[in-house]
Amino acid sequence: MIGEMLSHAMSGIGDDLIASADESKVRAHFIRRHAKKRRMTLLAALAAVVCVIIASAIFTAGYMAGVGDRPEAGSSPNLGADEKAEVGQEIHDWRGLKVTSGLYSELTRELPEDDGSGMTESSGISEAIPILILTQSTDAREKAEAALADAGIAFSDGREIRVSLTPVQLAALEGEWTRECIFDLAK
Amino acid sequence: MLDSAIIGLFFERDESAISATAEKYGKRLFGISENITGCREDAEECVNDTYLAAWNSIPPTRPDNYYAYLCRIVRNISLDRADRGRAKKRSAEVVPFSSELESVLADTEANAGRSEELSFILDGFIRTLDADTRLIFIRRYFYGDSAGSISEITGIGENGIYARLFRARKRLMKLLRKEGFDV
Numbered sequence: 001m002i003g004e005m006l007s008h009a010m011s012g013i014g015d016d017l018i019a020s021a022d023e024s025k026v027r028a029h030f031i032r033r034h035a036k037k038r039r040m041t042l043l044a045a046l047a048a049v050v051c052v053i054i055a056s057a058i059f060t061a062g063y064m065a066g067v068g069d070r071p072e073a074g075s076s077p078n079l080g081a082d083e084k085a086e087v088g089q090e091i092h093d094w095r096g097l098k099v100t101s102g103l104y105s106e107l108t109r110e111l112p113e114d115d116g117s118g119m120t121e122s123s124g125i126s127e128a129i130p131i132l133i134l135t136q137s138t139d140a141r142e143k144a145e146a147a148l149a150d151a152g153i154a155f156s157d158g159r160e161i162r163v164s165l166t167p168v169q170l171a172a173l174e175g176e177w178t179r180e181c182i183f184d185l186a187k
Numbered sequence: 188m189l190d191s192a193i194i195g196l197f198f199e200r201d202e203s204a205i206s207a208t209a210e211k212y213g214k215r216l217f218g219i220s221e222n223i224t225g226c227r228e229d230a231e232e233c234v235n236d237t238y239l240a241a242w243n244s245i246p247p248t249r250p251d252n253y254y255a256y257l258c259r260i261v262r263n264i265s266l267d268r269a270d271r272g273r274a275k276k277r278s279a280e281v282v283p284f285s286s287e288l289e290s291v292l293a294d295t296e297a298n299a300g301r302s303e304e305l306s307f308i309l310d311g312f313i314r315t316l317d318a319d320t321r322l323i324f325i326r327r328y329f330y331g332d333s334a335g336s337i338s339e340i341t342g343i344g345e346n347g348i349y350a351r352l353f354r355a356r357k358r359l360m361k362l363l364r365k366e367g368f369d370v
Contacts, residue, residue, distance in 0.1 A: 002289055002293070002295075003285030003287070004270060005298075005299060005305065006328075007285050008263070009305035010328050011306070012305075012307070013306065013309055013310045013329065015250075015256070016255075017314070018258050018329060021326055021330065023330075029322060030319075030322075030343070
């Protein structure tokens with residue numbers, strides 16, 4: 001009974017409501033609705049793809065920039081051109097020396113067997129050479145200092161470790177940290 | 188033919204107004220009536236009665252929305268016929284959506300005495316629904332469409348239609364309770 005009363009009451013709703021729910025209008029409304037939904041989904045997917053492309057482009061650019069900054073084999077790693085110039089100036093101010101890169105490979109090349117005298121005739125380099133050890137971290141500096149102390153080699157304190165080494169001494173110190181942070185100094 | 192022209196024919200007492208109405212709205216009116224009565228023969232009679240009712244009421248009435256006016260007439264005639272049919276026990280469940288609407292309102296004398304008020308409340312309630320639910324609600328409870336045919340029209344699954352109607356009825360029940368009806 002009450003359901004019928006409500007059914008009859010539905011006849012009293014406004015003309016605009018009745019007309020708006022005509023089948024063709026409802027169909028058109030939902031077609032538009034679904035089309036909009038599809039557009040939004042497509043846009044969201046497109047936005048996601050664009051975000052991925054941008055992110056990968058940023059990552060690639062960053063990676064390539066990193067590759068460009070990498071030092072070549074044989075040169076001092078982890079230092080850019082500006083930093084090297086700065087270090088060179090600092091060393092020049094310190095002892096009137098300038099940094100050269102060629103000696104590093106000379107110093108770290110494979111040396112002949114040590115005869116126990118601390119000198120190697122075949123090397124042709126018997127004099128102690130001023131060396132600057134630059135370390136990027138406290139850990140590396142501690143390793144360097146420990147290695148020098150073990151070898152009984154005197155060195156200066158401070159951010160840079162300044163020390164004079166013969167090629168044999170240098171070879172004895174050879175380790176991971178030496179390749180990364182040794183600068184040779186030569187007049 | 189434009190609605191205003193058809194109404195003009197009614198005012199001139201030109202019988203071609205009926206054929207013009209039948210040509211333009213006949214199928215849709217038949218659809219409403221068939222949804223309510225569930226019988227083709229009854230629906231055809233209800234539509235013919237609608238044309239007659241329109242002929243008798245225009246003039247003096249000049250409906251603002253001719254289609255809505257005809258829908259309302261055919262709906263009332265069909266509901267009355269369905270009620271009569273049920274009284275004669277011709278069918279157990281004549282108006283399929285009535286049972287759904289029953290759930291929102293208690294069958295009490297107090298409620299029965301406020302039938303006039305209900306139309307006004309329903310109109311206001313439907314206007315508060317979102318566009319999709321509003322259209323689904325009207326298709327179901329005014330036009331008498333089944334969930335299947337609403338699903339076909341809207342592209343929403345039948346379960347989605349039932350869910351929206353259920354939520355709408357729940358909201359209607361709350362509103363009616365707030366308005367002092369027994370629910």
